[in-house]
Amino acid sequence: MIYLKNFEFACAEAEEAFLNGIRRTCYDTFYPFGVLGEKEIGKVEFEPLTIFYGGNGSGKTTAINIIAELLGAKRESLFNCSDFYGDYLNLCDFEIAKKPEEVSVITSDDVFDFMLNIRSLNDGIDMRRSQLFDEYMDKKHSEFRLKSLEDYEELKKVVDARRLTQSKFVRKNLAKNVSEHSNGESAYIYFTNKIKENGLYLLDEPENSLSPENQIELSKFIENSIRFFGCQIIMATHSPFMLALKGARIYDLDETPVMTKQWTKLKNVRTYFNFFMNHRKEFER
Numbered sequence: 001m002i003y004l005k006n007f008e009f010a011c012a013e014a015e016e017a018f019l020n021g022i023r024r025t026c027y028d029t030f031y032p033f034g035v036l037g038e039k040e041i042g043k044v045e046f047e048p049l050t051i052f053y054g055g056n057g058s059g060k061t062t063a064i065n066i067i068a069e070l071l072g073a074k075r076e077s078l079f080n081c082s083d084f085y086g087d088y089l090n091l092c093d094f095e096i097a098k099k100p101e102e103v104s105v106i107t108s109d110d111v112f113d114f115m116l117n118i119r120s121l122n123d124g125i126d127m128r129r130s131q132l133f134d135e136y137m138d139k140k141h142s143e144f145r146l147k148s149l150e151d152y153e154e155l156k157k158v159v160d161a162r163r164l165t166q167s168k169f170v171r172k173n174l175a176k177n178v179s180e181h182s183n184g185e186s187a188y189i190y191f192t193n194k195i196k197e198n199g200l201y202l203l204d205e206p207e208n209s210l211s212p213e214n215q216i217e218l219s220k221f222i223e224n225s226i227r228f229f230g231c232q233i234i235m236a237t238h239s240p241f242m243l244a245l246k247g248a249r250i251y252d253l254d255e256t257p258v259m260t261k262q263w264t265k266l267k268n269v270r271t272y273f274n275f276f277m278n279h280r281k282e283f284e285r
Helices: 012-019 060-071 085-089 108-140 149-163 166-173 183-194 212-228 267-278
Strands: 004-008 043-045 049-053 093-096 102-107 199-204 232-237 249-252
Touching: 004 060, 049 060, 049 212, 060 085, 060 093, 060 102, 060 199, 060 232, 102 108, 102 183, 108 183, 183 212, 212 232
Parallel strands: 049 232, 049 249, 102 199, 199 232
Antiparallel strands: 004 043, 004 093
């Protein structure tokens, strides 16, 4: 499914014309001006799956954020905005083929925050578990006597402590840890929970926190979301596992002007290929 048909970034001439109209000595940065215009990215045409590829500082994350802001995408984490973001957006344009049910941007910061929240919640549960160990011993040897109905809940705990083992008492009074998954598994679950049917999703380096195995699983999930559930995905990545997704249109932001390439021709992928070919004999032993 194609919801966003194309997006036109500000050209270098439009950027320069705007900057000439302000007092440059008053500002330390004009971000996002000067990032994409000089790469001559121009108008980007989208497929159901489109990827912005490039090394660190290439502007791929900036491209995702600009599109997300102009489309009014939902987001959870803050991003590197500036006083000139609105001015830059006024120089951009886009064309919608069909309105999606949802437009969201999912960043690696969202995933990290999700995992930290789980960890903090589990730490709180672990602390309560330690408290319940002490409470069990106190209740088990208590000489508590029921004096009124207000003491009923306390009496139930005393009875439980006397008839249950310590581990059963703690399990009964303590919620199970929210997640028993590794960080990579939690990150994968986060994406599968966030991506729903008939939506337009912008993903910023989804491979962060994912093992190679989980990257492969996520790539399969993305392919199925596009093929069977009416999703359009726009992604910034330099992971070979993501770049190899079937049917992806890949824009190489390491090139000027920016151009589309096959994933096997990208510098990052060729580096991996050459490395493994140099060690081929070691694999074939």
